[in-house]
Amino acid sequence: MALFPIMSNFERDFVVQLVPVDTEDTMDQVAEKCAYHSLNRRVRPVEGKVLRVRRHEDGTLFPRDMTLGAAIESAGVRPTETLDIIFSDV
Amino acid sequence: MTLLKREDWYDLTRATNWTPKYVSEDELFPEEMSGARGIPMEKWETYDEPYKVTYPEYVSTQREKDAGAYSVKAALERSRFLDNADPGWISTMQAHYGAIALAEYAASTAEARMCRFSKAPGNRNMATFGMLDEVRHGQAQLYFPHSYTRRNRQWDWAHKALHTNEWGAIAARHFFDDMMMTRDAIGVSIMLTFAFETGFTNMQFLGLAADAAEVGDHTFASLISSIQTDESRHAQQGGPALKILIENGKKKDAQQMVDVAFWRAWKLFSVLTGPIMDYYTPLEGRKLSFKEFMLEWIVAQFERQILDLGLDRPWYWDEFMRALDETHHGMHLGVWYWRPTVWWNPSAGVTPEERDWLEEKYPGWNDTWGQCWDVIIDNLKNGKPELTGPETLPVVCNMSNIPIVGTPGNGWNVKDYQLEHEGRLYHFGSEPDRWCFQVDPERYKGHLNFIDRFLAGHVQPPDLMGGLKYMGLAPGEMGDDAHNYEWMSKYAKAAS
Numbered sequence: 001m002a003l004f005p006i007m008s009n010f011e012r013d014f015v016v017q018l019v020p021v022d023t024e025d026t027m028d029q030v031a032e033k034c035a036y037h038s039l040n041r042r043v044r045p046v047e048g049k050v051l052r053v054r055r056h057e058d059g060t061l062f063p064r065d066m067t068l069g070a071a072i073e074s075a076g077v078r079p080t081e082t083l084d085i086i087f088s089d090v
Numbered sequence: 091m092t093l094l095k096r097e098d099w100y101d102l103t104r105a106t107n108w109t110p111k112y113v114s115e116d117e118l119f120p121e122e123m124s125g126a127r128g129i130p131m132e133k134w135e136t137y138d139e140p141y142k143v144t145y146p147e148y149v150s151t152q153r154e155k156d157a158g159a160y161s162v163k164a165a166l167e168r169s170r171f172l173d174n175a176d177p178g179w180i181s182t183m184q185a186h187y188g189a190i191a192l193a194e195y196a197a198s199t200a201e202a203r204m205c206r207f208s209k210a211p212g213n214r215n216m217a218t219f220g221m222l223d224e225v226r227h228g229q230a231q232l233y234f235p236h237s238y239t240r241r242n243r244q245w246d247w248a249h250k251a252l253h254t255n256e257w258g259a260i261a262a263r264h265f266f267d268d269m270m271m272t273r274d275a276i277g278v279s280i281m282l283t284f285a286f287e288t289g290f291t292n293m294q295f296l297g298l299a300a301d302a303a304e305v306g307d308h309t310f311a312s313l314i315s316s317i318q319t320d321e322s323r324h325a326q327q328g329g330p331a332l333k334i335l336i337e338n339g340k341k342k343d344a345q346q347m348v349d350v351a352f353w354r355a356w357k358l359f360s361v362l363t364g365p366i367m368d369y370y371t372p373l374e375g376r377k378l379s380f381k382e383f384m385l386e387w388i389v390a391q392f393e394r395q396i397l398d399l400g401l402d403r404p405w406y407w408d409e410f411m412r413a414l415d416e417t418h419h420g421m422h423l424g425v426w427y428w429r430p431t432v433w434w435n436p437s438a439g440v441t442p443e444e445r446d447w448l449e450e451k452y453p454g455w456n457d458t459w460g461q462c463w464d465v466i467i468d469n470l471k472n473g474k475p476e477l478t479g480p481e482t483l484p485v486v487c488n489m490s491n492i493p494i495v496g497t498p499g500n501g502w503n504v505k506d507y508q509l510e511h512e513g514r515l516y517h518f519g520s521e522p523d524r525w526c527f528q529v530d531p532e533r534y535k536g537h538l539n540f541i542d543r544f545l546a547g548h549v550q551p552p553d554l555m556g557g558l559k560y561m562g563l564a565p566g567e568m569g570d571d572a573h574n575y576e577w578m579s580k581y582a583k584a585a586s
Binding site: 005007009011012013014015016017018019036037040041042043044056057078079080081082 | 419420423424427459461462464465466469477478480481482483484485493494495496497498499500502504505506508510515517541544545
């Protein structure tokens with residue numbers, strides 16, 4: 001369990017933001033922490049959609065229940081790396 | 091006694107050079123300060139400045155200019171203009187003074203570098219006047235706002251801003267240090283006087299003076315006009331230097347300096363001038379949109395000049411033209427949302443009438459930027475102001491030091507241009523920003539932007555209040571909505 005800074009690029013927002021998350025957070029929890037700084041502040045919720053986490057550089061979509069720690073280990077996600085938080089059907 | 095005509099002696103006196111006897115030429119003009127780039131002295135002696143002035147003429151003209159600007163100020167001291175000025179205009183002046191006044195003073199050091207170290211005698215002569223110009227600009231732009239400091243502490247930021255670690259001040263300092271404080275004499279002549287001053291500030295000052303006259307601020311208009319007349323002279327130092335570089339096989343060096351400086355200047359303008367022109371200036375006082383102004387006054391003139399000199403358009407020209415529709419809207423929304431972190435009160439500029447104007451000037455604005463503002467307006471309308479302010483930091487670019495933004499809403503395209511260099515992950519707001527870093531990583535790699543400093547533990551406590559303290563912003567200095575949210579009444583009426 002460790003604090004891990006990521007850069008949140010939230011779909012439909014205008015700016016990338018610094019968001020502290022935890023290595024034990026699942027991708028759903030990462031998305032939720034990012035949503036706190038964009039959703040209902042500058043972005044309206046999109047009905048029927050869920051939030052998913054995607055690697056900014058290559059578009060890899062992370063499984064919803066995957067922990068950030070697992071993504072760091074398997075995909076080499078780096079501290080302060082930018083992640084896209086996107087609206088998705090599933 | 092008959093005096094010689096100026097043209098009979100000017101060339102001889104200003105081109106005076108000598109053969110050093112006690113030191114070598116390299117000691118007299120060290121390469122790291124002179125930047126001759128291997129071009130011999132006799133080539134630099136052909137430097138021919140287009141604007142010629144002698145010292146007696148300079149002193150006489152400057153005296154008149156100062157007398158003019160200061161007497162307008164004295165005459166209008168009791169006009170109570172500021173009591174009735176639109177708060178958006180006051181913000182314009184506060185933003186301008188804080189970002190520019192001390193940088194002008196620092197520019198006298200850059201001019202002094204050319205004055206002492208340029209191998210071109212004509213450049214040294216012109217830079218002597220440029221150096222004196224910049225001292226005058228620094229002093230005047232500190233003196234004028236100083237008389238307003240009794241009104242509130244934000245005016246004090248004319249002097250304070252560039253001494254702080256406020257994020258905009260870091261951005262301005264990083265830019266000016268790069269363009270003018272850490273370059274050789276020829277680098278300064280090209281990056282500061284050609285790319286920044288000829289490209290941007292000369293025209294910007296013309297526009298700002300016209301805006302000031304339009305809103306009735308004749309004190310500011312006369313000051314800015316007075317400064318602009320100096321700019322139009324000393325900005326001409328870069329052209330002849332570029333000509334010599336190109337004629338002597340150094341076009342690639344010249345092009346790179348122009349491309350880096352022009353892009354960096356554009357980014358600074360996108361956060362400073364863009365919001366002022368399209369959001370802060372009262373609707374009835376707006377003549378041109380920021381994009382129209384850029385196209386008419388900056389783009390057309392700069393393009394013509396670089397092509398005339400034999401240079402090419404910067405490689406990123408298409409991206410630059412595209413960004414004219416986008417970047418400053420993001421900078422404005424960012425500055426307004428993070429308003430406690432600036433030393434002026436940003437004007438939202440999004441009443442229904444202003445949005446119509448934005449939609450006309452930037453088709454699609456309501457479908458993109460307007461969508462973010464819709465949520466902000468709903469929150470203000472529904473008594474949730476806490477959602478219209480920040481609880482974290484925007485990521486800032488490792489080159490421009492301003493937020494990484496893109497188009498929101500239905501046109502969402504926000505992109506972070508990342509780069510791993512020597513084990514450190516850098517973030518850039520555009521491909522040209524990343525390219526500026528890549529052409530000279532040694533120059534830039536050690537700098538910490540505001541986010542880097544936050545993550546390195548420089549900001550304590552690590553929250554918004556700690557951030558404001560680190561930036562030197564106390565209550566009474568940090569920004570809030572310029573019109574105290576009065577513009578929201580138009581939306582409340584529309585809903586009822």
